[in-house]
Amino acid sequence: MTSQPPPSTPPGSEAVPTCYRHPERETYVRCQRCERPICPDCMREAAVGHQCVECVREGNQSVRPAQAVFGGAAVTVPRVTWALLAANVLAYVAEFLSPDEVIGRFAMFPVDVYYGEWWRLITSAFLHAPPPSFWHILFNMWALFAIGPELERRLGSVRFAALYLLSALGGSVAVYLFGTNALGASTAIYGLFGALFVVARRLGYDARGVLWLIGINVVITFVVPGISWQGHLGGLVTGVVVAAGFAYAPARNRAAVQLGTAAAVLVALILLVTALMPGMHPQLIPITG
Structure with missing residues (x-):
């Protein structure tokens, strides 16, 4: 067939x-x-x-996500900066409604920290001179608004948040060891000043303007009465140390070195608080920081 x-x-x-x-x-x-x-x-x-x-899926896997200059995800909107601004403003509103209660429970009193109220080391950095005084919070929030977004874009949001909080803690620890009483975001703001100088030097920019900024504010710290020089200088030194660890970390092990720097600074500050006995300070009226 x-x-x-x-x-x-x-x-x-x-x-x-x-x-x-x-x-x-x-x-x-x-x-x-x-x-x-x-x-x-x-x-x-x-x-x-x-x-x-x-x-499309295969193409996305082969494209490296954008990064900030010193690691971390690229920042288009500085959300941490805005969140810190909001937190400070909300704390000031709480002071307006009940200044004695808020300052009495959350400002930086070394004696109270010594007796276990450790949260004051951080919460004091979100308080300011109570109403009707507005210059204190206005200056600090203007400084945060002016330099916070740039630093957050360079460092990444997580590293920027760590820098801010560690600087605030460093300033409070300095007050705990050497000062009397304080409150204010200036501890963290001075840490940002120091970080701005470190980042500018690391990227090869002219840092003389930042030095002038730091110098003028240090002079103000010692000339104007009622300002906590301990908190300002403590925050400044802490910010420089943390920023140096972030900015100069080698590219190969960048994340590990940066994490190690933040952890080492945190442990050192905790040890300073827990291991050294402070003097007893008779003056319990907070001064601005």
């Missing part, structure tokens, strides 16, 4: 292309990378034309 050849396909009746993921859907659009037919649900916008879901 002889077999019959299959009937030939009539001219003009070629198979209609269908989506490779949805065979029941007719389509005449193809992926620009793999050329497979794709329906509207499988199309993804590309630089030219469209790509399929799998090609």
Whole structure:
């Protein structure tokens, strides 16, 4: 027996292309990378034309996410800076409603810290001279608004938050060991001043303007009465140390070195508080920081 050849396909009746993921859907659009037919649900916008879901996924895996200069995810919106601004303003509102209660429970009193109220080491950095005085919070928030976003973009949000909080803690520890009483975000702000100088030097920028800024504020610290020089200088030194560890960490082990720097500074500050007995300070009226 002889077999019959299959009937030939009539001219003009070629198979209609269908989506490779949805065979029941007719389509005449193809992926620009793999050329497979794709329906509207499988199309993804590309630089030219469209790509399929799998090609877009493969392309995303091969693209390294953008990073900040010194590691961490790239920052487009400085969310930590805005959150710190909001926290300081909300704390000031609480002071406006109940100044004696808020300052009495959360300001930096070394004797109270000595007897176990350790939270004052951090909470004091979110308080300011109570109303009707506004210059204190206005200056600190202006400084945070002016230099916070730039530092956050350079360091990344997590590193910037660590720098701010460690600087605040460093300033409070200095008050605990050498001062009387204090409150104010200036401990952290001076840490940002120091970090700005370190970052400028690391990136090869002219840092003389930052030095002038630091110098003028240090002079103000010692000239204007009622300002805690211990808190300012403690925050400044802590900010310089932390920023140096972040900015000069080697690229190969950057994250590990930066984490180690922050952890070492934190442990050192904790040991200073727990291991050294402070003097008893008779003056319990807080001074601004």
